[in-house]
Amino acid sequence: MKVVLLSPPGLAPFTPPLSIMALSSYLRQEGIEAATIDTSIEFLHFNLFPERLKDKIQAAKAVFASLGPEFSYPEQEEITKINNRIDRDFAVVQEVWGEEGFNISKDNFETAAAAINNALLFTSLVNLPTIHTLNCLYASESMLRNKSENPFLEYYQKKLIPRIAEFQPDLIGISYSYESQLFPGLSLTAEIRNALKVPVVCGGSFFSIMCDAVYKDGTGSVSTKKEQEEDLLGLLHPFGIYGEGEEPLLALCKCMEKNGQYRHVPRLLYYDKKLEALKVNHHSKTIEAGKLPLIDLKDLPVGKKYLTPLVFAPLMSARGCYWNKCAFCVLAESIGSNWRRLPQEKIIQNIKLYKEHYGVDFIVFTDEAMPPVTLRFLAERILQEGIEIYFGTMMRFEKGLLHTIELAAKAGCRFLSFGFESGCRRIVSAMRKGYSHETAQHILDQCAENGIAVELHVMFGFPTETVDEARETISFLEKNSDKIAVISANPWVLAVGSHIYDHLEHYGIVPNEGRVIADDPSTYSVTEGIGYKQALEMVNSLYGNPLLGKKILRRMGVHGFSEEYYYLQRHFPEALASPLAMARNPGAEGNHA
Ligand code: SF4
Structure with a gap:
């Protein structure tokens, strides 16, 4: 059995995509021949x-x-x-x-x-x-x-399809991590359908979010939401997998090898021709963390085609989110994933594999939120082993982090990203963020003292937030502007499946006339506080703020770049200083934010 895993164009060109690396590593561990192609970077x-x-x-x-x-x-x-x-x-x-x-x-x-x-x-x-x-x-x-509107066609036809054909796969997997990959992926599926007689299975976190919109009750019943089903059907050729992909993909490979019954493949979507209906198989348990392999960067042009002078690569220390309480969030739930920490020593082995075999300089831990205890473990072991590596991750403002920042910086931690969200205590509490502004301030101070660049995520227009409360957020950012490297600012948008979605009345959210409440601001209004439009105006006003304007991350638009770009643009001196040299001379780099 041979499988090719593709990540469609539409991703930023700074790091390889974790999804296809994780899946291919797992398939190889289980004896299946797997190849990976990051078509975003190959197309570029x-x-x-x-x-x-x-x-x-x-x-x-x-x-x-x-x-x-x-x-x-x-x-x-x-x-x-x-x-x-x-x-x-x-x-x-x-x-x-x-x-x-x-x-x-x-x-x-x-x-x-x-x-x-x-x-x-x-x-x-x-x-x-x-x-x-x-x-x-x-x-x-x-x-x-x-065809004239499709910039990807020539690449698909001249380069990608022949490369896939050469591998002679029995199955092709397409992983959609972001919405930006949707049309390039659909176009790719059409080209594969025309040129190769190979079935395609699609999956990934964005695909899973689409599935969630159709299939949320976990009972395995076929949804009646015809319109959304049709969107999903457009992607299937003929299979889809929602949620974490490792075990379902392996089960699908085995099922195809043995000519088995698709109804036994967990979390599989497929079109039943007899019933003329989309079939959705039951949830299965998420994979045990101990069964996950080391992530291998095989096949990807690491250190060659990615547009960075430092070699970046993503890794995870855990699946899911250990906090999992924020009222607006549906991230950790959207792929049905409970929190599981990966075996700690395996992460160290993976860091060594990245460093020694692929020359990786900087590891981006893509955890939803890394617990301080994991950061401390990684820092201690990296220093013990003398591994020269830089790294960064998402964290929460936890008191426990205060005792770890200096050590983490010595071990090579150069970037931490936090969900700050609001400078107003009432709003932070309503969001169920579970941190205090005093702790956040101490952590920001310590990161600045230890040369760790900080990204803050902030949100405007959380239900019931007033203009004055939103201004408290701006004041906090201004006061700490010298300690913040990047600000990711967004208006609040309802996420279907979040705590807020399940308590609409409590948060004062009412449907707009003739609309059904969905994750689209035109479908609802808030009875109290600033609405979406005003929140968006506040976000846009930040670009002109003399202290903050240049730090606002533009995710969209023709000048939008990802966090890695901002980090590299602003932090070369720190990034290129040896972490071990810093360990010998702690605090020598001072405040770089
Ligand atoms: S916002 Fe982040 S910390 Fe909060 S529940 Fe979601 S993933 Fe976890």
């Missing part, structure tokens, strides 16, 4: 091949000239600016592009990322209205019908 490299890019720029220039200023199209102002400098950007891309990957160094990182972003945006003229840049893809369903 294909697209920027200088001869191809040169032709595409010429074609884009022709489109630009033919449209003229009187036609309006997305990102027109930005594209018009780039038109005057596209030849310079092309020269930069030519310089950094190599047969095997990109030559990104600390000195050319920012210039190269900007030039590549400009080249992608300018050549989007050829595929209008689709806009594709380093961190965003604006596409619609029409991309699937009109």
